[in-house]
Amino acid sequence: MLKLENITYSTDDREILKGISLEIDDRFVAITGPNGSGKSTLLKAIMGILSPTSGRIWLDGEDITELPVSERANLGISFAFQQPVRFKGLKVRDLLELAGGSGVDAKDRFSHACNVLSEVGLCAKEYIDRELDSTLSGGEMKRIEIAMAAARGSKMTLFDEPEAGIDLWSFQSLIHVFEKLYQETAGTIMIISHQERILNIADKIIYLKDGEVLEYGEGRQVMQHLEIDVSPASCSVLQDKMTRTGIEGR
């Protein structure tokens, strides 16, 4: 179980997280909310990429607030970045095999790496020896990033907006990766998403706004509130735009 106790995070001029307290023991938790609400900051604080200004983080009863990133990773937390990192010289195989773990023998690591690539829709034969450099497109990098998280199969996997940078149609075909991870590992998935299909399959949804948790509850329940709260606002923005550009009535 993950427990966040009054987590705050501030920069010089802004308070990004304003005292977040949560207890997460569900298997699939989606985090949603408007841009700038602190979603990525919260996930990074859990991974240890950012140190909260105040508050404590507990994983299965252990206080991990002061632990560095690598120690949290070894305790079973994984992180899929919103903007995947590129490496000159390192190959897809290198990182997928690293994700597969050192306890497994080389042959198994390789076949595991190929399997996860296929799951994210990339031909393993074609991609396994590609370098993780600028020759890969943003969409390809994103799929590989998701594959890496899936390859680790951790106790807790954090996905920072996996749909960003992938077109809607392709992302729909990736949803089964999260479902499979959910089914095959006993772990928890926390995923920042705005995709209805992701929100629909979530056990719980956290709705963040301005650095605060506005809603945290059963997926369906939060979704109902979100539809009332969010839809009219986005529609009115669209209507305004249409009016301004003279599209309306054509």
Next chain:
Amino acid sequence: MDAIQKHLLKEVAELDALPVGAYNIRSNGKSAARNTTAEIDIVTKTDKPGIDIIIRPGTKKKSVHIPVIISESGLKEVVYNDFFIGEDCDVTIIAGCGISNCGGEDSQHDGVHSFFVGKGSKVRYIEKHYGEGTGEGKRLMNPTTVVELEEGASMELQTSQIGGIHDTLRITNAKLAENSSLSIHDKILTEGDQHAKAEMQVDMDGDGSTCDVISRGVAKGDSYQEIVLGITGNAACSGHAECDSIIMDRGVILASPQLKATNVDAALIHEAAIGKIAGEQLIKLMTMGLSEKEAEDMIIRGFLR
């Protein structure tokens, strides 16, 4: 051959035993073993130290190993190896030099390798420089590589020096005739107070010639690296030069890519970048369980692969 020499041979040429095919192993200034074949002849020079390697026209899928090892402290040598590669060949040449210096005197190997590649031939050249030893004597290497490609010939050079050499001046000069192509991938790592300078010059004299020169360097500790990478386009040709370096600690790197065109149809590009390891790269690998040091090592290993 003693254990140190065997170890050096393994490091520079990945050899556990004598290689298959033609070879010449030079150890502490003398030829230690040699084999020639019907297609590849190796002849000792009579006017200066070194050998001529003569590869018959039409030789395909063959290799030549010419490693040099020095384990005697204070040994200094200049060796000239000339490769005459006939037309329509497809061969791999594995060179390399390893110095183990446990004494107080400097050991030095200056190898001058010249390649004359015949029409339509394809050559792959792998050269690895390696140094080790606990003595106060320095380990020095100054390789010079001269390449002349005839019409339609192609050559791929993979050269590396991953630590262990105190001072080096690496000179490469290449001339490309019509429709020939040259690919150079040079990797260097310096550490401590090591000093390395590379001067590469590729002259594309023939129409349709192409070259791709990539230099990757990592400077750690207080080490100094300098690279001058020049491409001259004297014909309708295309050339690409890339100097890419990672700087660490108090290292110093000076990278100077230079392009010169004397023909309106020459298309030349250069890229140069120096930077430290990106924090996000370290963090990415740390989220996969590596310590910061392990992450750094993995990034450098990949970069210099």
